[in-house]
Amino acid sequence: MKNINIGMPIRYLLTVFIINAVFAVCNTAKADIEFNSDLLDIDDKENLDLNKFSKAGYIMPGSYPLRLMVNNRSINERLNINYYSKFDDLDTSLPCITPRIVELAGLKEEYERKVTWNNDSGEQCANSDSLPGTTAEGDLSNSRFELTIPADYLEYTSDNWEPVSRWDDGIAGVLFDYSANARYNRSVKNDSNSIVMNGNGVAGINLGAWRLRGDWQARADYADGAKINSNKFSWTRVYAYRALKSLKAKLILGEDYLRSDLFSSFRYIGVNIHSDITMLPPNLRGYSPEITGVAETNATVIVSQNDRVLYQTQVPAGPFSIQGLNEGVTGPVQVRVEEQDGRVQIFEINATSVPYLTRPGQVRYKLSAGKPANQDHKTEGNTFVTGEFSWGVANGWSLFGGSILNEDYRSAAVGVGRDLHQFGALSVDVTRAIARVQTINNEKETMKGNAVHVNYTKRMEEVNSQFQFSAYRYTEKDFLDMNDVIDWNPFRHSQANNKGMYTLTLSKTFPDQGITSSVNFSERTYWNKQRTQSYNASVYKNLDIGTVKNISLSLSAYRSNYEDKHDNGFYFNVSLPVGNSSTISYSLTADNDNIMNKASYYHRVDSNTSYQLGTGVAKSGATVDGYVSHIGNDAKVTASTNYMHNKNASVGLSVQGGMTLTAEGGDIHRIATVGSSRLLVDTNGVRDIPIRSTGAVTQTNMFGKAIIPEISSYYKNSVKVDLKKLPEDAEVVDSIVQASLTEGAIGYRTFDILSGKKMMAVIRLENGKFPPFGATVKNHQDQETGIIIENGFVYLSGIKLNEYMVVTWDGNRCDIQLPSELSDVPENNLLLTCVESNDAE
Structure with a gap:
């Protein structure tokens, strides 16, 4: 045997490079290739195995794991592509284009019907001449299987959107997601302690296309060790749903809240089917409202509707913005800001803030039937049916309407939406309601009333401004909605409680000056109690002074009137960057009772961890606070503390995470949104492989599994191995996998990791x-x-x-x-x- 010398690895790599080049040439050559082994610098030329390289374009019969490509666009994880020999030409091999491959190709329905089939290989394969202009080629050197199909044959696709045939319902599994908050407060003045703990989340089971879900929430309040309320853990909603892909719709069975753009929401048990705008391409989808406000201390923000928690999180002192609401949330939403010192702000926003317009030729609909239900999961009242639609009649015009029918309640609405082009967009609808309610004398009384709903929006590009106005259902005094009938009590005189809700938003940017500004106003009026109002105005500017770049100035002011309580506030902040990852800032905060001057230091440790320290002086004394946030594999954790001299000290903790288990494995993980889609990644049992989607890097666990939570339903999501952080003893063949998952799915993808x-x-x-x-x-x-x-x-x-x-x-x-x-x-x-x-x- 020859001794190994230091030049051998280099000589080996050159030889392997030649072999790979031969592979590439053979895959693209048009004629057979005959090799001259004398060109290879090796001693043992008789002991060669190059037969597999000699046939142009020939791939030996067998099964090959290859990545499917359509018109040079990656479609899915690797598929097993079977090659077989033709009966009349054993020197020629053909790939078997299975029905699954045809489905993944994304053909339009009329062209998919034209595909013909054979069983020459022992399995069903598409005939290569079914669709003129279509070719199929294997590329073993790059582990690809390329389909070239004329664009006219294919459904719409883009870099982040795939046709229905490629949507993945995922695999069976169970999940449990949670968002938990806890706050301890020590009052120095009153020599008392209090603890507030709350949480919400989702538990569920996935079976095929079906999602079985249970929404839960919990809250407990303690003062000096004694429980001061009776709130406890409860299942707020139990239901099942699935995607109806061919209809671009969603089916829900069980407990739900009425999803309507025309009628007030209420809780019921029954069935719902509605057009799901999240199944449309991104440029045709709707939006979710943004919630803005100012926290005077480290605070917990709880967003709810009909006593159901939709979203909660902890925010540091200063302005906050929440954009995590589901697109399906409509109507009034209550925002509760619980300050760390025990104070509470409450205000409302209107989540219906764009005109009800539908694209020409499209029809959107919502159908529901069932019985109203209470929080104890019991039905009450009579069976109801409801339906609504929106039809894009012509370019710029939409017609919409709907109805609710019940033994004691009938309501019908009709409206029109109009794109006014340079004058904005407008929608108007009128609702007529007839209700039979019980009187004090136990007799039936009929109440009739009308309601008007107006929406207007105008985007003024020439002056970089946008104006929005919404009059959310101005109602007559005798108008009742379904909620009024369900909760009717003649002794409480609750009829005609709501009168109207108005929302006004104006935003403007000044690009040359680097200024962004906005004004928000919301008012809700009642027939038998005082109105509630909220105002919010903000200005932001970014500037450079000499060598100091990216200085930011912000100014916010707010006012809210809610149930005889008036909250007024003012916030000013100036921030200066220090290096690439730190910021120092000064802020002035004022409210009804206090004025505070504060200095803060913020530092981003890495892409996953940051903290903030602050100290200030207020009328009530000095204050010190801290805030740290970490996005980990297992959870997102936020901790905060605040001390006000001679007044109170508090500590807060927020944890958001989940657990997902399937037959393929599982993990404890952080979450993006409770109950949302996620992807289980398998790295062949190799641990500590860094995986990234749009969020922070996730390391695979000791079993080579990881859950990636940053997955958008119906989008084309790309998940990749972070090659910069890959361990030295690991290699990856394909560093990217893709998935288009249906809502709530547990996707499963594998990385071919060699360790x-x-x-x-x-x-x-x-x-x-x-x-x-x-x-x-x-x-x-x-x-x-x-x-x-x-x-x-x-x-x-x-x-x-x-x-x-x-x-x-x-x-x-x-x-x-x-x-x-x-x-x-x-x-x-x-x-x-x-x-x-x-x-x-």
């Missing part, structure tokens, strides 16, 4: 000879770990102690066992014996 040591080795057969040049080495997972060159030399990857590898060539194979210890093996001098096997490849 283990790398070193030069010599493989010798039992008879003293060497495997031929070009023979391949694979591990027990069928991953290629090396290609043999002359005299058995091979650069092996994925070396793990005591594992077996297989060497194959020209239908032959032999097995090698790796040593149990490598510390005694000289560098680049691993000698392995290959035991021949009677099993043909």
Whole structure:
């Protein structure tokens, strides 16, 4: 045997490069290729295995894991592509285009019906001449299978959107998501302690396209160790849903809240089917409202509707913005800001803030039936049915309407939406309601009334401004909605409580001056109690002064009137960057009772962790606070503390996370939104592989599994291995996988990770000879770990102690066992014996 020298690895790499180049040439050549082995600088030219390279475009019959490409666009994870020989030409092989591949291609329905089939390979395969202009080619050197299809045959697709045929319902599994907050407050003045704990989340089971879900929420309040309320854990909603892909609709069974753009929401048990705008391409979708406000201390923000928590989070002192609401939320939403010192702000926003317009030719609809229900999961009242629609009649015009029918309640609405082009967009609808309610004398009384709903929006590009106005259902005094009838009590005189709600938003930017400004006003009026109002105005400016860049100035003011309580506030802040990851700032905060001057320091430790420290002086005394946030594999954790001299001290903690388990594995993980879609990633049992989507990097657990929560339903999501953080002993064949998941799905994708040591080795057969040049080495997972060159030399990857590898060539194979210890093996001098096997490849 020849001694191994330092030039051998370089010589080996050059040889392997030549072999790979041969692969590439053979895949693209138009004629057969005859090799001249004299060009190869090897000693053992008689012991060569290059037959598989000699046929132009020929791929040996068999099954190959290849990435499917359509018109050079990656479609899915690797699929097993089967090649078979033609009966009349054994030197020619053809790929089997299965029904699944045709489905993933995304053909329009009329062209998919034109595909014809054969069973020449023993399975159903598409005929290559079914659709003129379509070609299919395998590229083994790049592990790709390329379909070229005329664009006219295909459904709409884009970089982040795929047709329905590629939507993935995911795999079966269970999940539990939570968002939990806790706050401890110590009052120095009153010598008392209080603890507030609250949380909400979703538990669920996925079975095929069905999602079984239970929404839960909990709250507990303690004062000096004693519980001061009766709130406890409760299931707020139990239901099942699934996507109806062909209808671009969603079906819901069980408990739900009426989803309507025309009528007030109420809780019921029944069935709902509605057009799901999230199934439309991104440019045709709606939006979710933004919630803005100012927190005077580290605070908990709770967003709810009909006593159901929609979203909650902890925010630091200063202005906050929440954009995590579901697009399906409509109507009035209550925002509760619980300050760390125990004070509470409450205000309302209107989540219906764009005109009800539908694109020409489209029809959107919502249908529901069932019985109203209470929080104890019991039905009350009579059965109802409701339906509404919006039809894009013509360019710029939409007609919409709907009705609710019940034994004691009938309501009908009709409206029109109009795109006024340079004058904005407008929608107007009128609702007529007739209700039969019980009087004090236990008799039935009929009440009739009308309501008007107006929406207007105008985007003024020429002056960088936008104006929005919404009059949310101005009602007559005798107008009742379904909620009024359900909760009717003649002794409480609750009829005609709501009168109207008005929302006004004006925003403007000044690009040359770097200024952004906005004004928001919302008012809700009642027939039998005082109105509630909220105002919010903000100005933001970014500027440079000399060598100091990106100085930011912000100014916010707010006022809210809610149930005889008036909250007024003012906030000013100036921030200066320090280096690339730190900021120092000064702020002035004023409210009804206090004025505070405060200095803060913010630092971003890395992409996952940040903290803020602050100290200030107020009328009530000095204050010190801190805030730290960390996005981890298992959860997002936020902790805060605040101390006000001679007044109070408090500590807060917020944790958001979840657990997902499937037959393929699972993990404890952070969440993006409770109950949302997620992707289970499998790295062949290799731990600590860094995986990234649009959020923070996630490391695979000890079983080589990770849950990626930053997945958008119905979007084309790309998840990749972070190659910069990949361990040195790991390699990845394809570093990117893609998935378009239906709502609530648990997707599953695998990365082909090769893990283990790398070193030069010599493989010798039992008879003293060497495997031929070009023979391949694979591990027990069928991953290629090396290609043999002359005299058995091979650069092996994925070396793990005591594992077996297989060497194959020209239908032959032999097995090698790796040593149990490598510390005694000289560098680049691993000698392995290959035991021949009677099993043909």
